[in-house]
Amino acid sequence: MFFSKQLLSGPAQGGGVSGWVSALLGSTRSDAGPVVTPASALSLTVLQNCVSLLAESIAQLPLELYRRAGGDRVPAVDHPLYAVLKYQPNPWQTPFEYQEMTQISAGLRGNSYSFIDRDADGVVQGLYPLNGEAMTVLRGSDLKPVYRMYGAEPMPQRLVHHVRWMSLNGYTGLSPILLHANAIGYAQAIQQYAGKSFLNGTALSGVIERPKDSPAIKDQSSIDKITGDWAEKYGGASNAKKVALLQEGMTFRPLSMTNVDAALIDALRLSAIDIARIYKIPAHMVNELERATFSNIEHQQIQFVIYTLLPWIKRHEQAKSRDLLLPSERREYFIEYNVSGLLRGDQASRYAAYSVARQWGWLSVNDIRRLENLPPIEGGDIYLSPLNMVDATKPIPLPPGKSEPTRAEVKEIERILS
Known part of the structure; x- marks a missing residue:
């Protein structure tokens, strides 16, 4: 039993640690500066939207264990696994919560692990989520994966339910967060820049100008009185559309959005679309409605189910069939999510x-x-x-x-x- 050499082999990108190797290490520093981790990336609203959208969409789908009966199929209500999948995966989580947590872990880290509680006959009694950050994947002499939690004894494949994302070695999935650390770090850097701009910068609605040849007002209290009276009489929504009278040649000049502010808004929008592209989420589902119309949103919804949700659903279905059904049961039983409700039109x-x-x-x-x-x-x-x-x-x-x-x-x- 030894650490898989395949987990540490592969081409490097650029001059530093490659994206997929950093996905195995747990964090990486992006070219934009911020250190990207699954926890820090989740603070981005658009990324949280993408991850929770996938998790909630899959968790709400009916999950069924079927038994093949000739050319038909019937719910296998008498199978012990049926109650675990449908009603109680473990003593503290509902089926929705368990499936949601499983998909969130897979969406952030590329891997989701659960301990399979089996009785002496190998029948599944429960599913208990494991901390993916403390998990190491080993490879046994029979080429099957072996799982080791930090400080615990190794567990064979029959005791771990493992859902993995796209993999380069067949044993562990890549983390979408760390694989695309530069795109996410760029969005984090823009968010930090915007926050510091509001903290340290000034944002004026306008300025009151006096003629150049008029004597300067050197008394600060007089200046404060003029600006204070102006804000009190003409500031706020309740004073909108009032008519002001300026004396001594004064004029009011409103300030418009600067080019830097406009560029910042565009950069935030483009970074949001870039993150949505990582998870193949349509733009309108992350509230980017610039080019959305009522005629194309319905078709994009169906495309979301077919090209975004279904690959994840297949990963969960086949991982459950592999890990939770005995080899002698797989010809007779199968596990399936019902997605027909999501494919319904108007x-x-x-x-x-x-x-x-x-x-x-x-x-x-x-x-x-x-x-x-x-x-x-x-x-x-x-x-x-x-x-x-x-x-x-x-x-x-x-x-x-x-x-x-x-x-x-x-x-x-x-x-x-x-």
């Missing part, structure tokens, strides 16, 4: 699709009601078939009570046509 589009499916006979009334979370009705399991649909390989049948035409009838038709 009400008019759904009802139009249901109408077509009902008329052409591949959905029954109760099938449609189940898709809409409605209870079944009596007689709702009947499938319709259009009357004008026939087998193309067989002759068209005659209507009831009709027989083949006689020779005289055929000649009479030919005479009429000629």
Whole structure:
């Protein structure tokens, strides 16, 4: 049993530690200056939005353990794992909380670890989350991963449920945070710059100017009285649109946004889009609505499910099947998230699709009601078939009570046509 050499091999980027190696070490300093860690990166609102959006979206999906029954599938309610996945993964977490925490850990660090509590027969009794920062992945002589928590004995693969993100070595996933430390550090640097600008800088709405040839007011109390009276009479929303009278040649000049302020706003927006790109989150889902329209948001929502959520869902499904089902059970049982609710369009589009499916006979009334979370009705399991649909390989049948035409009838038709 030894530390996998593959975990420390690979090409370096630039002159320092490569992005993927730093993803294994836990932190790295970005080119912009700030040290990037999963905890510091989570303070960025857009990154927190992306990570929590993925975690909450997956955690809210119904998770089912199915048993294959011929060409059908049925919920495996009698299997011990069913209650663990559906109702109580451990004594203090709900299924939503456990799945949310698992995805947050995978989204930040690229790996999520849980201890699998098994009885003497190997049946899963519970899932207990482990601290990923204290975990080391080893490789045994049989090439299977072995897991060691800091200060604890190594655990074999059968005792650890491991969900990993994109991997270069097959054993550990890369951390999205540290792999893209420069993009995140750039956003952190902009945020720090903006905070210090508000702390140390000045922001004036305007200035009152006096003519150059007028004598200067050297008494500070007089200056304070002029500016104080101006702010009291004309400052705030309650004094909007009032008319001011300036004497002694004074003028009021409002100050507009500087080019630096405008560039800072653009930089914040671009850094937010760049972080959303790391997690493949559509811009409108991080409240960047500059180019969003009502016509394209629905399609972007479906694309989010297909291209962003489904890869993560497949990782969780297949990791659960690998780690929680015994090898002898995998041909009969499988674990699946139900994403059909997220793929539903608006009400008019759904009802139009249901109408077509009902008329052409591949959905029954109760099938449609189940898709809409409605209870079944009596007689709702009947499938319709259009009357004008026939087998193309067989002759068209005659209507009831009709027989083949006689020779005289055929000649009479030919005479009429000629």
